[in-house]
Amino acid sequence: MIERVWRSRGVDTATMTSVSRPHWDFVFWQGADGIHAGVQGPESRASQAPVPSNSEFLGIRLALGAFVPGFSMPQLVDRFVELPVERDWFTLAGDRIRKPRFTDAEQFVALLVRRGLLDSADVRDAAATDRTRQRRYLASVGLPQRTVQQIERANDAAVRLREGQAPAAVAQDTGYFDQPHMARSLRRFIGPSATELADANHPGSPLSLLYKTEPVRAQ
Incomplete structure (x- = not known):
């Protein structure tokens, strides 16, 4: 049910570039104005996001297909939904839940599953028709x-x-038609250009999580 658990601290920057991702996250943070909790939906394109100063963040990124019954996933796309918080407790779908720590994220998710607050769909069911799978x-x-x-x-x-790989080689290895095709995709989904990504000293805003996944070829 978990894709990744992450944590970060907001220091010396007011904004960051939030890259596109198909997963959604539970996000918890503590800043000068107290403790917050919310759900960050999937992101269809890169965008600029505010970073509260001197705040500590904990995120639990759910696996593809995980969902909260009663939440409409299409309506969560490109949205952040803040959840009610009281001290170390937050409310999800009417249930009062203790805010997790970095070390007990798996137990937190298991608790949600037991309470029926989190479920998972088989998004790659080979037995279903194409239309049913798409729906x-x-x-x-x-x-x-x-x-x-x-x-x-x-x-x-x-x-x-x-990592320093040549743009022409990256475009070919990842299945783009050519470098301009890759450039358009990077601008839409990641934000920086290929040149900016390759330059470790480029002064652009920090990026949210980028990490290795299984190689994908778009059909």
């Missing part, structure tokens, strides 16, 4: 499968570029 995929993920493939391919290309 289930959109309902549980929030984004069409083709868009998810494009996001994952752009993420793969961005990671390779940041």
Whole structure:
């Protein structure tokens, strides 16, 4: 049910570039104005996001297909939904839950599953018809499968570029038609250009999580 658990601190920057991703996150943070909790939906394109100063963040990124019954995943796309918080407790779908720590994220998710507050759909059911799979995929993920493939391919290309691989080789290895095709995809889904990603000293705003995933070829 968990794709990744992450934590960060907001220091010396007011904004960051939030890259596209098909997964959604539980996000918890503590700043000068107290403790906050919320759900960050899947992101269909790169955008600028505020970073509260001197805040500590904890995120639990859910696996593809995980959903909260009663939440409409398509309606969560490109949205952040803040949840009610009282001290170390927050409310989800009417249930009062203790805010997790970095070390007990798995227990937190298991608790949500036991209470029926988190479920998972089989987004790759080979036995279903194409139309049924597409409908289930959109309902549980929030984004069409083709868009998810494009996001994952752009993420793969961005990671390779940041590692210092040549743009022409990256474009070919990740299945783009050519470098201009890759450039358009990076601008839409990641934000920086190939040149900016390759330059470790480029003064652009910090990026949200970029990490290696399974190589993807968009159909």
